[in-house]
Amino acid sequence: MSPVTPTPHHTVPASRRVLAVMVLVPLLAALALWAFAWPATRMAPRDLPLGVAGPAAAAAPLEQRLASHEGAFEIHRYADEAAARTAVQNREVYGAVVATPQGPHLLTASAASPVVAQLLTQAISSQAPPAARAVPVTDVVPTPAADVRGAGFGASVLPLALAGVAAGALVSLSGLRGGRAVTAVLGASVLVGLAGAALAHSWLGVLAGNWWAAAGVLALTVAAVAAGVAGLHALLGKPGIGLGAFLIVLLGNPFSGAAGAPQLLPEPAGLVGQWLPPGAGSSLLRSVAFFDGAGAAAPALVLSLWAVLGLTAIAFTGRRTTPAHPDQAPVRASAPTSAVTYS
Known part of the structure; x- marks a missing residue:
């Protein structure tokens, strides 16, 4: 008679495999939804590096107004507009507000993040008095013309x-x-x-x-x-x-x-x-x-x-x-064949 073929001991039943698919797929979908949707719906500035430049007397009110947004901005002080521009170009800050006799002047870097540049423009413009002129904005490091929105x-x-x-x-x-x-x-x-x-x-x-x-x-x-x-x-x-x-x-x-x-x-x-x-x-x-x-x-x-x-x-x-002697083929021991014998 032919030898008896042993059955695998670790075969997963079909019912368990069906259950695994039914549980794992929704779990992965929930993880993916959380990972992608949670950050997208909670976007807000959190200790965003922002510069304030100009004479201390003129820059202090700007700094105080920005600090009123608790936890939103990490303020860096600069002596003048040239120092603030250098900081933006060196990626020390995402932008800078320069205090001038004519009012605030905003420096941005849309290449660092178009979203942040737009956010800063809106934040600084909203703090200007209603009768004041629009806050001038200079994009120090702009995005390429072919990808303006990034x-x-x-x-x-x-x-x-x-x-x-x-x-x-x-x-x-x-x-x-x-x-x-x-x-x-x-x-x-x-x-x-x-x-x-x-x-x-x-x-x-x-x-x-x-x-x-x-x-x-x-x-x-x-x-x-x-x-x-x-x-x-x-x-x-x-x-x-x-x-x-x-x-x-x-x-x-x-x-x-x-x-x-x-x-x-x-x-x-x-x-x-x-x-x-x-x-x-x-x-x-x-x-x-x-x-x-x-x-x-x-x-x-x-x-x-x-x-x-x-x-x-x-x-x-x-x-x-890797085997010690790669040229030598590994020797496989043949398993003993068990056969059914009858007395």
Whole structure:
């Protein structure tokens, strides 16, 4: 007679699989709705860096009126308009109110955030006396003409996040290990960076500044995401891919502040977002594309940490699982065949 084939002991019953789908899908939908809708419906300035410039006697009333918005602004004092302009260009503040004999003069930087520039314009104009003339506004660092509202820039975060997650998942599930996995992650990231710069910089005009610098930032962002996902897979197995996708897509994308500013998001979403690759990548890209690299150090460090730690996990796991003699095929012991015998 033929040998008896043992039945698997860990087969999940169909009823449990149906129940798992019915529970997990609504749970994921609820998490996604919370992650995307909660920050969007709670946008407001929270310790938003704002400058006040001019003689102390004229600037003090402006500072007091701004301070009346409790917790909204973080006030920085500057001696004159030139110092305030420099602070805006260095990304120390999002804008500045300059006290002049003719009244307040607002400096903004729509390239840092069109939403914040509009918010500051409305806030300062609403504080002017009814009979006063309109508050003049100077956009010190404007957005590109092809993306005045910044919609194209904000929309670039999700494709980068998805590309990184896809690269990390494909490298993990294709069985690549060690140096080959590292090469695949870095190669895919570089190509995505070049393609992204060609589209966003050369064709759409969403980005300005040095073309190669923009391509480098895009590549580093994708590398941080891909290495993070592949590294989590190397450490945790397949659940690591799900955890990476959750951190990058469901948290990193809506918490990035790319469509507005991190200081407009409810706490601690803005802070968390800047420690994840989408938020750090969008901040670094703004600095490189519009501000000549000002304020680039912190987000560049965050992205580098994600990339280095992820690649280290990939390389370490690959070395640990590589056999000592790769040319020698592993010997598989054949399991004994049990047959039914009859006396």
